[in-house]
Amino acid sequence: MEKTFGMVRVSKRKPLREEVYESLKKSILYGKLKAGQRLVEEQIANQVGISRTPVREAFYKLERDDLVRRLPKGGFAVREFTREDVEEIFGIRSALESYAAYLATLHITPDKLSTLEKKVDESESALKKGDHEKLIQLHTEFHDLLYKACKSKKLIELINNFRDYFFRYRSALLHAPGGFQTSITDHRQMLKAMKEKKPRVVEKLVRDHLERGKEIILREISKGRVTP
Amino acid sequence: MEKTFGMVRVSKRKPLREEVYESLKKSILYGKLKAGQRLVEEQIANQVGISRTPVREAFYKLERDDLVRRLPKGGFAVREFTREDVEEIFGIRSALESYAAYLATLHITPDKLSTLEKKVDESESALKKGDHEKLIQLHTEFHDLLYKACKSKKLIELINNFRDYFFRYRSALLHAPGGFQTSITDHRQMLKAMKEKKPRVVEKLVRDHLERGKEIILREISKGRVTP
DNA sequence: ATTATGTATACTGTATCCAGAAGTCTCTTA
DNA sequence: TAAGAGACTTCTGGATACAGTATACATAAT
Known part of the structure; x- marks a missing residue:
């Protein structure tokens, strides 16, 4: 989200955790991430090129949305439905x-x-x-x-x-x-x-x-x- | 949460973020924290003697529960109801x-x-x-x-x-x-x-x-x- | 007196690191 | 061969440090 006033750029970027959250959520909603797909903090962080912290926070938010569930062996998975x-x-x-x-x-x-x-x-x-x-x-x-x-x-x-x-x-x-x-x-x-x-x-x-x-x-x- | 089997102690402590969340939630529910009361990561962390990380995560969870709301000037406040x-x-x-x-x-x-x-x-x-x-x-x-x-x-x-x-x-x-x-x-x-x-x-x-x-x-x- | 600028403070967001837990694999011993 | 111990790997949770942002306050300029 950037606004430009003449030559002055006013940048109001969303926090990284929000960007990761929205991106992952969209991938889930549109089926790019399949039910059961495992997601790991470090892997996503490496792919995106950021630290684990915002990824972790995005995961927690998706967990609270019940879009992912925590795996016993570590990581999260895209939620499946019975x-x-x-x-x-x-x-x-x-x-x-x-x-x-x-x-x-x-x-x-x-x-x-x-x-x-x-x-x-x-x-x-x-x-x-x-x-x-x-x-x-x-x-x-x-x-x-x-x-x-x-x-x-x-x-x-x-x-x-x-x-x-x-x-x-x-x-x-x-x-x-x-x-x-x-x-x-x-x-x-x-x-x-x-x-x-x-x-x-x-x-x-x-x-x-x-x-x-x-x-x-x-x-x-x-x-x-x-x-x- | 500790279980004891004979002399063997099986410790399954909850994550700090859960403990902070539950403690804050209880304080809100029982009225110890009044509506409008401001909560700041660093302050809670210092009071409890832990780092900010689990406090922050507890705050986000309480926010998701709509029990606290984010203040424009930083920190969160216990939710008020119109x-x-x-x-x-x-x-x-x-x-x-x-x-x-x-x-x-x-x-x-x-x-x-x-x-x-x-x-x-x-x-x-x-x-x-x-x-x-x-x-x-x-x-x-x-x-x-x-x-x-x-x-x-x-x-x-x-x-x-x-x-x-x-x-x-x-x-x-x-x-x-x-x-x-x-x-x-x-x-x-x-x-x-x-x-x-x-x-x-x-x-x-x-x-x-x-x-x-x-x-x-x-x-x-x-x-x-x-x-x- | 008013306005602009600089500095300090208070807070957040993120990166990095460390320690611990759990699971897997390999090697040794009975 | 089977069981146990140790090493290794994978992951998490939390601590710490740093940088950025917003606000308040003090000082200087008009």
Whole structure:
């Protein structure tokens, strides 16, 4: 992060530990680091060309995020998920995200509603064009916007932490048979219920949406199409 | 933590960072460290007689727990709560704890039910004797046991983290007019609904229970009887 | 009196080093 | 051959030192 005022450079660099944390996190979320992959302080430090200290601190932070777990023989590993984990996490997500959607329905403003509507419209348009990358992006954005409207910073933070666990599966989720269409239909219904100020309906729609997502992931895991 | 096998001492001491973390956390929870109190690495390190490293790591962990916040001028401070924070946190607690109670109703075994019943019986007995300390302890234990029955380690962890924010208020909560009696009545009703395998009823009872708790805390804060 | 500059202090972030623990491998002895 | 001891390797946790940054205070200049 650098700003330039004329010829004067104002540098506000993030601490190294933050940079390592974000880089590792991104690698995990995007699947560059596979579940089970072992990570060792010294190795990462040598690769990056820094000391162990910021690497260690990044590891501890990832550990607290439950994105890595500590190995008994030293080092950390990218977290793996059992079927039970998937059930557990989706259960918690359901509780949190439906609550956020409930709050969002209470608090949302008309301009935010129309932004959401625009996302759904764009999704339908992208579906017609078969632009799957765009659809994945719009799907994520719809949920980001929806939860942001709940006005609870801590809740959003929590939700995003849980969503991160399955970030690398979002493509598989949507590519499942009928995945794109179902997702758009769900979003359309949520939007409708929000316009009508029916928070309990939105809440239920989000629960069902997540239940469907969970079943898809479990099915894909069973078929060996994705690794836990 | 030391174990002794005959004359052989097996020492499994916790890392210093864990010890500092737990000690600071306890001081925060029990009100020894007041909201707003500033904490500085070097100072704590000097007081304890260790280097800064484990202190820093403990601070980061407490920060992640949202029990302390980073100060712009260096150091950390014990977290303060606005009324909005109280509302936010109780909202999230309500979502999480009611979900946990719902799961617990599905999973609980008869022996655990009778343990819960025993806690309620003991609470009524302690109320008659005016043993308030005992009542506070039993209240906490009831909830610990209830949530433990949900069989979701991550959910329990989350819930406990949120409960910790108001740990120092639990006495005020129960000492509020009619607090003890209401709490016992609530627990009795939850127990009844659990026996009857009505998870949605338990869920609602827990929501109402927490709503009441929130109102009490907000009222006590308004009256200046507790500091946020 | 006000503003600018220099210095001291307080703190953080990072690098380096040391000691210890745990696991693995090799050699020796029974 | 099997068991035990010692050496080696790999890793962590913590201590220490150094450099950088931000703030407060004192002094000099206008």
